[in-house]
Amino acid sequence: MLKSIALWLExxxxxxxxFESTAGHKVPPSTNSWFYVFGSGTLVCFVxxxxxxxxxxxxxxxxxxxxxxxxxxxxNQVFLGWFLRAMHNWGSIFMVAIMSAHLIxxxxxxxxxxxxxxxxxxxxxxxxxxxxxxxxxxxxxFDQDAYWxxxxxxxIMGRVPFIGAQLVHLMLAGSVIAGETxxxxxxxxxxxxxxxxxxxxxxxxxxxxxxxINEYPKPGxxxxxxxxxxxxxxxxxxxxxxxxxxxxGKDLIFSALVMMAIVTCALFLGPQGPSGPPDPRLIHTAPxxxxxxxxxxTALALLPAYMETFLLLVLPVILLAVxxxxxxxSGTGEKSYRRRPFAVVIVMLALLTAxxxxxxxxxxxxxxxxxxxRHAPTxxxxxxxxxxxxLQGAILIQSKQCRNCHSLGGEGGxxxxxxxxxxxxxxxxxxxxxxxxxxxxxxxxxxxxxxAEVTALVEFMETLxxxxxxxxxxxxxx
Amino acid sequence: xxxxxxxxxxxxxxxxKEASATxxxxxxxSSRRDLLLKIGAGLNIIAAALVGVPLVGYALSSxxxxxxxxxISLGPIAEFPxxxxxxxxxxxxxxxxxxxxxxxxxxxxxxxxxxxxQVFAINCTHLGCPVRWFxxxxxxMCPCHGGAFYEDGSHASGPPPRGLFQYKYKVESGELxxxxxxxxxxxxxxxxxxx
Numbered sequence: 001m002l003k004s005i006a007l008w009l010e011x012x013x014x015x016x017x018x019f020e021s022t023a024g025h026k027v028p029p030s031t032n033s034w035f036y037v038f039g040s041g042t043l044v045c046f047v048x049x050x051x052x053x054x055x056x057x058x059x060x061x062x063x064x065x066x067x068x069x070x071x072x073x074x075x076n077q078v079f080l081g082w083f084l085r086a087m088h089n090w091g092s093i094f095m096v097a098i099m100s101a102h103l104i105x106x107x108x109x110x111x112x113x114x115x116x117x118x119x120x121x122x123x124x125x126x127x128x129x130x131x132x133x134x135x136x137x138x139x140x141x142f143d144q145d146a147y148w149x150x151x152x153x154x155x156i157m158g159r160v161p162f163i164g165a166q167l168v169h170l171m172l173a174g175s176v177i178a179g180e181t182x183x184x185x186x187x188x189x190x191x192x193x194x195x196x197x198x199x200x201x202x203x204x205x206x207x208x209x210x211x212x213i214n215e216y217p218k219p220g221x222x223x224x225x226x227x228x229x230x231x232x233x234x235x236x237x238x239x240x241x242x243x244x245x246x247x248x249g250k251d252l253i254f255s256a257l258v259m260m261a262i263v264t265c266a267l268f269l270g271p272q273g274p275s276g277p278p279d280p281r282l283i284h285t286a287p288x289x290x291x292x293x294x295x296x297x298t299a300l301a302l303l304p305a306y307m308e309t310f311l312l313l314v315l316p317v318i319l320l321a322v323x324x325x326x327x328x329x330s331g332t333g334e335k336s337y338r339r340r341p342f343a344v345v346i347v348m349l350a351l352l353t354a355x356x357x358x359x360x361x362x363x364x365x366x367x368x369x370x371x372x373x374r375h376a377p378t379x380x381x382x383x384x385x386x387x388x389x390x391l392q393g394a395i396l397i398q399s400k401q402c403r404n405c406h407s408l409g410g411e412g413g414x415x416x417x418x419x420x421x422x423x424x425x426x427x428x429x430x431x432x433x434x435x436x437x438x439x440x441x442x443x444x445x446x447x448x449x450x451x452a453e454v455t456a457l458v459e460f461m462e463t464l465x466x467x468x469x470x471x472x473x474x475x476x477x478x
Numbered sequence: 479x480x481x482x483x484x485x486x487x488x489x490x491x492x493x494x495k496e497a498s499a500t501x502x503x504x505x506x507x508s509s510r511r512d513l514l515l516k517i518g519a520g521l522n523i524i525a526a527a528l529v530g531v532p533l534v535g536y537a538l539s540s541x542x543x544x545x546x547x548x549x550i551s552l553g554p555i556a557e558f559p560x561x562x563x564x565x566x567x568x569x570x571x572x573x574x575x576x577x578x579x580x581x582x583x584x585x586x587x588x589x590x591x592x593x594x595x596q597v598f599a600i601n602c603t604h605l606g607c608p609v610r611w612f613x614x615x616x617x618x619m620c621p622c623h624g625g626a627f628y629e630d631g632s633h634a635s636g637p638p639p640r641g642l643f644q645y646k647y648k649v650e651s652g653e654l655x656x657x658x659x660x661x662x663x664x665x666x667x668x669x670x671x672x673x
Contacts, residue, residue, distance in 0.1 A: 065578025147580065151606030151661065152622075158663025165666035170541045175660035176583065179576040279579035281567050283600060283608040286621035300605065301623035305637050366624040366636075370610060401615040405624075415624050443626050443634035448616045
């Protein structure tokens with residue numbers, strides 16, 4: 001009975017043929033490797049994102065006035081709503097991470113070379129779409145960070161020459177960040193970008209089937225346009241094994257581990273936000289992007305101003321062109337990373353740069369600590385045995401908000417240098433000049449301080465040095 | 479790899495041969511087919527334009543930025559003491575019902591003396607984050623990338639490329655009014671026509 005049903009289905013659907021040309025297609029046995037699991041891992045994350053995203057859309061309200069409240073409702077009242085939000089958030093983090101691993105693996109294994117150029121190109125665009133999902137998703141979490149994140153996006157658009165103002169309007173769906181902006185990003189996050197991803201993913205997988213998966217590269221096995229495809233066909237014919245069931249085992253194990261990791265993170269670390277409501281009147285906020293965009297956030301703070309427009313508008317285009325066109329200027333030759341030291345160095349440099357910038361972004365040393373002038377205590381050691389004038393200076397250091405940028409005893413802003421040993425670096429004349437005129441990143445305080453206040457401030461700062469280090473001296477006055 | 483075999487060049491060549499063999503015997507049918515194909519393709523191009531032009535027009539309508547700013551009251555000038563800088567808010571003149579709190583736009587009002595004011599946009603000129611006023615050090619500080627501005631809005635330190643954006647203002651029957659309704663940015667610090 002079962003057999004006859006199976007045979008009927010096979011007759012109508014041609015399942016065996018479908019299987020042979022897809023899941024059961026022959027692959028080189030060398031691809032049965034732990035390095036080849038990142039593609040399927042990314043796919044699993046994507047499917048999970050679609051499922052959790054669709055379920056979140058049961059409840060989420062994409063309205064400027066309701067979105068934030070509906071997220072609170074999801075977090076606190078809907079059965080397992082918090083868990084779904086957490087899965088969606090951690091799923092996105094894992095997806096970006098595993099996709100990056102996939103990108104690096106295919107780069108180091110020369111998978112982009114002839115004849116798999118389009119697989120690489122579609123993969124690069126898929127990577128961009130995924131980052132687009134990350135940014136638009138951050139906006140749908142319509143909180144303070146989302147609101148000011150949109151402001152940052154609009155400011156970047158506003159730097160585009162000639163059509164900047166129009167692009168700002170297109171992005172915000174109007175003149176200001178408002179309900180229509182959210183609707184626009186909802187459509188992008190839920191329809192436009194996922195639709196593009198599904199289309200590109202179909203192409204990507206179709207190309208993997210059509211041109212075969214990249215064999216594990218051997219050092220010295222050089223790709224030549226004349227012979228590669230024949231060699232590959234020959235290898236498949238002689239040694240090829242069906243992907244299912246021979247090779248899929250490692251993919252299955254990795255996918256299961258990824259899902260378990262996402263569930264574990266969701267369970268123990270919970271959903272992200274929403275932070276405060278998207279009310280622009282609540283200006284006591286320090287907007288920061290999600291971790292994927294921390295390197296850009298840092299670069300924008302640390303780069304000299306004259307490079308910024310270049311960094312924002314020109315450099316991404318150049319980098320993307322270099323990445324996407326890679327198979328067209330480096331499409332043949334050695335595949336193995338063991339014979340491509342430059343490729344390895346590029347990956348290491350890229351990871352180091354991104355990692356370091358992201359790390360700096362987590363504590364943003366360039367931002368003033370807005371509350372330090374009220375909350376950071378003055379170290380007692382710096383107050384003992386000081387004259388009344390010096391103590392007056394110690395008070396001014398707090399009340400004039402110097403501590404927002406300058407730390408004392410390890411507390412306060414990191415924007416300017418710590419003041420603990422300032423007397424060893426600057427003489428009193430230099431201190432007076434620096435306070436009154438400012439320089440570098442320090443504003444001038446000449447207009448805001450009376451002469452007596454400057455005197456008190458400098459008197460106090462002259463005491464800020466360890467007893468074993470001499471005070472700074474002006475050699476010409478010695 | 480069974481699939482590439484199914485459309486191997488030899489088969490394609492055979493199909494092409496077959497097609498060319500049948501073509502001459504049905505030449506009248508072929509020209510009729512060609513005509514129908516051309517009409518069909520032509521009609522679809524027209525239909526695509528009829529569908530596409532309004533769709534693209536709808537989707538890109540905000541690119542044209544037709545909206546204009548209007549005068550909005552920030553309250554009686556008595557609320558802004560001389561020599562001080564205060565936070566004020568106005569309701570976006572183009573706000574919709576579903577904008578929620580985002581319709582409330584904050585700005586900094588500095589009353590220089592009895593008659594003259596400065597009204598600054600809340601947005602840092604670097605990347606749009608909200609700047610905060612510090613009365614004691616008489617500075618605006620930005621929480622994002624460490625930009626700072628003097629009390630008159632001019633650039634004091636950090637990455638911002640210019641001073642704070644300023645609204646046009648006027649005092650009318652004891653009320654301070656600003657020309658507001660758009661997010662100022664480097665391309666459009668003021669709306670065109672706001673003079």
